[in-house]
Amino acid sequence: MIQVHVFRKGQEVRDVPVEDLSEVRTEPQTLVWVDVVSPTPDELAAMGREFGIHEMALASCAVGEKQRPRVEEYEEQVLLIAYAAKPVGEDQPIELHELEFIAGRNYLLSFHGGAPIDAGEVARRVAARPELAKHGSGFLLYVALDEVVDTFFPALDRIGERIEDLEEAVFEGTGEVQSQIFTLRRDLIAIRRVAGPMRDAMIVLLRRDLGLFSRESQRYLQDIYDHMIRIVESVEDYQDLAAGALEASLAVVSNRVGTVARNLGAYAAIFAVVTMISGIYGMNFRHMPELGWRYGYGGALVLMVVSATSLWIYFKRKGWL
Secondary structure: OEEEEEEEOOEEEOOOOHHHHHHHOOOOOEEEEEEEEOOOHHHHHHHHHHHOOOHHHHHHOOOOOOOOOEEEEEOOEEEEEEEEEEOOOOOOOOEEEEEEEEEOOOEEEEEEOOOOOOHHHHHHHHHOOHHHHHHOHHHHHHHHHHHHHHOHHHHHHHHHHHHHHHHHHHHHOOOOOHHHHHHHHHHHHHHHHHHHHHHHHHHHHHHOOOOOOOHHHHHHHHHHHHHHHHHHHHHHHHHHHHHHHHHHHHHHHHHHHHHHHHHHHHHHHHHHHHHHHHHHOOOOOOOOHHHHOOOHHHHHHHHHHHHHHHHHHHHHHHOOO
């Protein structure tokens, strides 16, 4: 599905046919943004004809490939591959949606396989700042990337809440938290794998003289770079917290095992003394004076009870029971 947004002097012009875009984009003070959702081969070919896109750039825009975020420069065009995040259910991994952007001097093409960004919201933001239309596609790219990057913050906020809940569960000893921590760390690794390269891609856009973006546009793109730094730093902080929660969980489990081992050792010592006494008087040797004693049976029982009770009191005071 192709959505065409044309802005003439800051005002959006509707119902512009795709086949006219090659002429429309040559008009002065005109910005063209085309959002393509789940592009078919015919739609990709149409975009290639209307905007003169390099065949390698078109190949990268085929939805379904898990590509690393990066920037590729072509003649009077630049390709940027980025990702948007979408939080899902409690026990489900976070979803990352790939997007491809192709920017020229006064146009921007976006390709994606779902709906990671709100095309209507992007169009409204561009139309609300007509004075920035003179800065070309740099402002279009900034608005689209701002919508994409902002999807990471709700996902990271939710991860932060999950970490707080896990930390409380670890120290309260409620439930099995290790599997949840591993799921959390998997989400953080997935975000880090795309956030780091996206940050590096923004460095390329800002530092390389591509000749496509004005100085003012680069100031706006600098804001995207700052957001990416915040995202990467948040991921690193949450990874440290998740690692700490896992270590605390392992320490709690180890402490529980040690407590159980002490308890078992104490009771084993108590029963060992009782077993020793009963074993001695169960040997039935002929010359054992106590065997012929009238109160020998009761005395042996009293000795076992006294010994067991004394050991129980001793271990209780030592904190083993």
